[in-house]
Amino acid sequence: MITSCSRIARAAGTVAGFDMIVREIQEQILRLKKERNICILAHAYQRQDIWEVADYVGDSFGLSKQAAQTDAQTVIMCGVRFMAETVKMLSPRKKVLLANPIAGCPMADQMDADLIGQMKKELPDHTVVAYINTTAELKTVCDVCVTSSSAVKIIRNIPNEKILFVPDCNLGDWISKQVPEKKLELVRGGCPTHLRITKREVEAARRAHPGAKLLVHPECHPSVVAEADFVGSTTEIMDYAKRDGGSRFIIGTENSIVEHLQFSCPEKTFVPLSKDCVCHNMASTTLMDVYRCVNGIGGEEIVMSDELISSARRCIDEMLRLGQ
Ligand code: 13P
Ligand code: SF4
Numbered sequence: 001m002i003t004s005c006s007r008i009a010r011a012a013g014t015v016a017g018f019d020m021i022v023r024e025i026q027e028q029i030l031r032l033k034k035e036r037n038i039c040i041l042a043h044a045y046q047r048q049d050i051w052e053v054a055d056y057v058g059d060s061f062g063l064s065k066q067a068a069q070t071d072a073q074t075v076i077m078c079g080v081r082f083m084a085e086t087v088k089m090l091s092p093r094k095k096v097l098l099a100n101p102i103a104g105c106p107m108a109d110q111m112d113a114d115l116i117g118q119m120k121k122e123l124p125d126h127t128v129v130a131y132i133n134t135t136a137e138l139k140t141v142c143d144v145c146v147t148s149s150s151a152v153k154i155i156r157n158i159p160n161e162k163i164l165f166v167p168d169c170n171l172g173d174w175i176s177k178q179v180p181e182k183k184l185e186l187v188r189g190g191c192p193t194h195l196r197i198t199k200r201e202v203e204a205a206r207r208a209h210p211g212a213k214l215l216v217h218p219e220c221h222p223s224v225v226a227e228a229d230f231v232g233s234t235t236e237i238m239d240y241a242k243r244d245g246g247s248r249f250i251i252g253t254e255n256s257i258v259e260h261l262q263f264s265c266p267e268k269t270f271v272p273l274s275k276d277c278v279c280h281n282m283a284s285t286t287l288m289d290v291y292r293c294v295n296g297i298g299g300e301e302i303v304m305s306d307e308l309i310s311s312a313r314r315c316i317d318e319m320l321r322l323g324q
Pocket of ligand 2: 080104105106107108133191192193194254279280281282
């Protein structure tokens with residue numbers, strides 16, 4: 001049962017009540033997900049109040065692994081649409097909900113299957129590797145998927161040396177430098193959020209925070225990546241910052257990670273590389289979206305035909321196999 005509005009209003013009626021509301025809602029989510037056998041998966045870019053009710057928080061590769069393993073009947077994805085589609089493909093008999101239906105990934109919509117079909121005709125001897133940030137339809141015409149944390153290992157393990165990599169040319173450029181023995185054909189596409197970070201901001205941050213380590217995501221422009229002390233996925237950036245002996249870090253990925261790291265390591269200092277590195281799609285999911293989902297209202301159930309699932313999941317299965 002959904003908590004009545006009057007109960008929420010009572011809690012809001014006190015000054016201290018604002019925090020009480022968040023806690024009360026979190027407690028109800030935690031109780032209901034247990035009672036109803038629901039698993040909540042959250043991408044690392046989700047906000048702190050959602051992290052606290054999730055069964056698993058992590059990067060795209062970690063989320064995929066969890067999606068393949070969970071035995072819950074219902075999975076709520078707090079992230080963007082392609083992540084919910086990945087869960088559905090890996091667990092087709094489960095009910096999969098995207099917590100907020102407006103949360104898409106602009107990069108995932110940059111290319112369609114027809115375009116890739118055309119490119120395959122021009123490059124018939126290439127293995128087509130897709131960043132996981134793509135639609136299910138596009139995955140049907142690709143050979144293998146990668147995430148930012150699994151890409152180097154997987155591409156190294158592909159027997160063919162000729163790779164057509166879509167759609168993120170920045171990630172592709174970074175992989176090419178890590179795996180020089182492979183020849184990557186790149187196309188122009190990428191994450192509009194990470195592309196907002198400029199080299200000028202790197203110079204300004206270095207001046208403002210001398211001695212701080214610069215940690216960046218490979219979706220950033222190569223001129224930014226070239227300046228980094230460490231390059232990795234969201235989970236890898238967080239693990240690095242927690243483990244490292246340094247005390248000051250400049251974070252070159254979506255700005256939610258700055259806050260999460262500050263929660264994890266209050267004694268260290270974390271600053272964003274750019275105030276503009278905010279993904280509005282990731283930020284659109286709220287705790288109340290999760291609350292509504294566990295109460296059986298809100299969210300969007302991901303529906304995909306069996307044909308689409310079986311042809312799109314081949315490249316995800318291949319990713320999980322090669323990324324072991
Ligand atoms: P990772 O968490 O896999 O690094 O992905 C970053 C991202 O931009 C997801 O949309
Ligand atoms: Fe897509 Fe970039 Fe947002 Fe990730 S951060 S969901 S890649 S737009």
